[in-house]
Amino acid sequence: MALVYVDTDPWLSEHEACEKLFREIMAQLTLRGTEQKTSQAYARLSSAIRLRMKQYSSEVQQLKDKLSEASASRSITFQEAERRSRQVELLQSREVQLQQLFNDRNTVYDANRSKLIQTRSTVFADAGTTGWGLDDDDDDAGSYQTQHMSIAELRQQQQRMVQDQDQGLEALSKVISRQKEIAETIGNEVDTQNEIIDDLAEHMDRTDSRIRNETRQVTVIDRKDKTCWYWVVIILLFISILIVSFV
Structure with a gap:
């Protein structure tokens, strides 16, 4: 307003x-x-x-x-x-x-x-202790019966609540158990994957070492191959000089 x-x-x-x-x-x-x-x-x-x-x-x-x-x-x-x-x-x-x-x-x-x-x-x-004070009068008996039924209904309701709680706790326990199993499975899978990764790392190290060795061998062979051709040329030149000298 x-x-x-x-x-x-x-x-x-x-x-x-x-x-x-x-x-x-x-x-x-x-x-x-x-x-x-x-x-x-x-x-x-x-x-x-x-x-x-x-x-x-x-x-x-x-x-x-x-x-x-x-x-x-x-x-x-x-x-x-x-x-x-x-x-x-x-x-x-x-x-x-x-x-x-x-x-x-x-x-x-x-x-x-x-x-x-x-x-x-x-x-x-x-x-619970006095029994609601029963008399011989019919009205009192009817009142006791009504009150007694109320207590019985209350107890039944409490029992149902306890049963519902037990069922809920049981269901929760099952869920927790399944979660625990899933966690254990995931943990085992992680361990397996770690082992595989370790094996791959070792294999890669060995492969890298072999590649380095092969590279060194190829380099040595290449050098030797070039030196061999040098000697062949020198020998041919020497033979040519000798032939020219005698002629």
């Missing part, structure tokens, strides 16, 4: 809008108090109240800021500034009141719930 300027002094109009918003929030809090905490209506009202409370806080802060500006510029008298300051303080105290009312609903609900659980536990404990 935006602040509306309908008066000659906008600050007064905004103050009136804040008071109207406060009354609307209070009405919503009252309506929420009639709903069950687990209902959808309660959730919707809580969300709406939370938004309106944020809006209320923002508008009160705007009034406070504008009052400070008016006081600093002396556009209003000192007495009027004091009066408006008290009005802002009242709005701020109402904001605290709204927050307490909004939170107290949850606190009361949790307290009542804890009290109810504690009371039921005490009743069940007394039922």
Whole structure:
């Protein structure tokens, strides 16, 4: 809800809008108090109240800021500034009141719930030791039977919950076992791959060594081959010289 300027002094109009918003929030809090905490209506009202409370806080802060500006510029008298300051303080105290009312609903609900659980536990404990105090009256017998059936149903429900938990734990155990088997398989595969990599590394080292040896042999042979041709040429030249000399 935006602040509306309908008066000659906008600050007064905004103050009136804040008071109207406060009354609307209070009405919503009252309506929420009639709903069950687990209902959808309660959730919707809580969300709406939370938004309106944020809006209320923002508008009160705007009034406070504008009052400070008016006081600093002396556009209003000192007495009027004091009066408006008290009005802002009242709005701020109402904001605290709204927050307490909004939170107290949850606190009361949790307290009542804890009290109810504690009371039921005490009743069940007394039922186990005293047998619910049976009399000869038919009404008392019927009441005992109803209460006894409630305890039996509660025990059955607890047994079903325990069984469900056991089944869940068993399923979880199977999943963990499968994960362990997968992890062991992956570990074995990694070990195998490491062995293969080591064998490849050794084979590559041997191959590299052989290549170096063959390279050296080829170099020696090449050198010897070149030297042999040199000697052949020298011998041929020597024979040619001898033939020329005798002729």
